[in-house]
Amino acid sequence: MNTSENPPIPFNDFTREPEELIAKELEAVESVLRSGWWVLGKEVELFESKWANYCSTLSAVGVANGLDAIEIGLRSLGVGPGDEVITTSLTAFATCLAILRTGATPVFADIDPETGCIEQQSIHRCINSSTKAILVVHLYGRAVDMENIINLTSNLGIFLVEDCAQSHGAKYNGKPVGSIGDFGAWSFYPTKNLGAVGDAGAITSNNQELILKAKMLRNYGQSDRYYHPIIGMNSRLDELQASLLNVRLEYLNLWTNRRRSIAKRYWAEISNPEIKLLQQPTEDENHVHHLFVIYTKKRRDLQNQLSKMNISSLIHYPIACHLQSALKEAKLDPNGLNNTKDHCENCLSLPIQPYLTDLELDRIIDVCNNQL
Ligand SMILES: Cc1ncc(COP(=O)(O)O)c(C=O)c1O
Incomplete structure (x- = not known):
C-alpha cells in the first residue's frame, strides 16, 4: 500500500479541530486556572444550565462520567436490590454495569435488526412484577421510537430512563432525548458527539426531587457541608472539563x-x-x-x-x-x-x-x- 496515495483515515481525530476552537479552549482553561476554584464551581453551574436548556429540561447535574450518571439517576429513583431493569444487550457495557452497581438486575430485551435499538415486543416478554424501570439506549445516535414505551411505563407505573450517551441533540417527536423519561444520562467522553477533554457526564431531568438527590449522591450523599443523610459517592465534575464543555457546546x-x-x-x-x-x-x-x-x-x-x-x-x-x-x-x-x-x-x-x-x-x- 502506498501511504502517500492513501493517507490514513482514522476513526476519530481530535488534532483536526480548528485553531479557533483551540484558542477559545485555552482561554477557558486559563480562566479556570486563574480563578483558583477547580471542582463544582461556576463553570459547572453554567454548563448545567446550558445543558438543561439544550435538552429542554428543568435541570441538569454534572457528574464524573456516563456510567455514574446512569447509576446516580437510577439510585435517585430508588432503584436497588430486588428490582429488575429492562434494557438492551447491544450497548456499551457501562449501561449494564450501572444497573448492577445499584444492586438491581439487568434484564436484556432483543433489538430491532433494522435500527439496532431495543425491540418493543421483546420488552413485553421481559416484564414481571419485579420490573422497576425500562432503560432505553438511543443507540448509535438514533432516538428510540418512544411512543409505545412511554405508554407502557406509564400504564405499569414503572420508570422510563434514557441512556443518551450516544445521542446528544437527537429528538423524538420534537422533544430532545433526555427530556422524555424520568431522567436522561449523558456521557461526554471525548469520542462522544459532545466530548470533553477527559471524562465527564450529566443527568438531565424535569423532576426536581430527583435532581436534588442526584446532587447529594455525586458528593458523598452530603446535604449540607459534613452532613450525610444518604450513602453517596464521589462523582463530581471539575471546572476544567465544564469550562471546555461550555466552549465545545457552541460547536455541537x-x-x-x-x-x-x-x-x-x-x-x-x-x-x-x-x-x-x-x-x-x-x-x-x-x-x-x-x-x-x-x-x-x-x-x-x-x-x-x-x-x-x-x-x-x-x-x-x-x-x-x-x-x-x-x-x-x-x-x-x-x-x-x-x-x-x-x-x-x-x-x-x-x-x-x-x-x-x-x-x-x-x-x-x-x-x-x-x-x-
Ligand atoms: C451507550 C453508552 N452508555 C454509557 C456509556 C458510559 O459513558 P462513560 O464512558 O462516560 O462512563 C457509554 C460510553 O461509552 C455509552 O456509549
Whole structure:
C-alpha cells in the first residue's frame, strides 16, 4: 500500500479541530486556572444550565462520567436490590454495569435488526412484577421510537430512563432525548458527539426531587457541608472539563450537521448487495449519527479491504452485554436474543467524525462498493 496515495483515515481525530476552537479552549482553561476554584464551581453551574436548556429540561447535574450518571439517576429513583431493569444487550457495557452497581438486575430485551435499538415486543416478554424501570439506549445516535414505551411505563407505573450517551441533540417527536423519561444520562467522553477533554457526564431531568438527590449522591450523599443523610459517592465534575464543555457546546450543532451530511452520502452512495444499511431515520432530527453502522456477512473481508486502504473501522459491539464473562448469569427475553447475536456477528462501524473530508468519504464509499 502506498501511504502517500492513501493517507490514513482514522476513526476519530481530535488534532483536526480548528485553531479557533483551540484558542477559545485555552482561554477557558486559563480562566479556570486563574480563578483558583477547580471542582463544582461556576463553570459547572453554567454548563448545567446550558445543558438543561439544550435538552429542554428543568435541570441538569454534572457528574464524573456516563456510567455514574446512569447509576446516580437510577439510585435517585430508588432503584436497588430486588428490582429488575429492562434494557438492551447491544450497548456499551457501562449501561449494564450501572444497573448492577445499584444492586438491581439487568434484564436484556432483543433489538430491532433494522435500527439496532431495543425491540418493543421483546420488552413485553421481559416484564414481571419485579420490573422497576425500562432503560432505553438511543443507540448509535438514533432516538428510540418512544411512543409505545412511554405508554407502557406509564400504564405499569414503572420508570422510563434514557441512556443518551450516544445521542446528544437527537429528538423524538420534537422533544430532545433526555427530556422524555424520568431522567436522561449523558456521557461526554471525548469520542462522544459532545466530548470533553477527559471524562465527564450529566443527568438531565424535569423532576426536581430527583435532581436534588442526584446532587447529594455525586458528593458523598452530603446535604449540607459534613452532613450525610444518604450513602453517596464521589462523582463530581471539575471546572476544567465544564469550562471546555461550555466552549465545545457552541460547536455541537455544526458537528451534528456535518455528521448528518456524511450519513446522507453513505445512504445515497453505498450500493453493494453484500452490505445492508440500517434504516434511515424518518426525520433528520431523530438521528445525530454518533456511529454509522452497516451490516454485512462479509465483515472480515470488508474490514481487511478497508484496512489495506488505510481506513479505520470498528465494531459496536463484538460481544453483547449478556455474553460478557463478568455476568455469571444473565436474565433475558425468554425467546432469546437472536437479533442481537446476529447483529454483533455482522455489524461494522464506518468513520463519521465531523472533520472527515469529502475526499476521505469518497475513498470509504469506493471500498464499500468496489472492493467487496
Ligand atoms: C451507550 C453508552 N452508555 C454509557 C456509556 C458510559 O459513558 P462513560 O464512558 O462516560 O462512563 C457509554 C460510553 O461509552 C455509552 O456509549
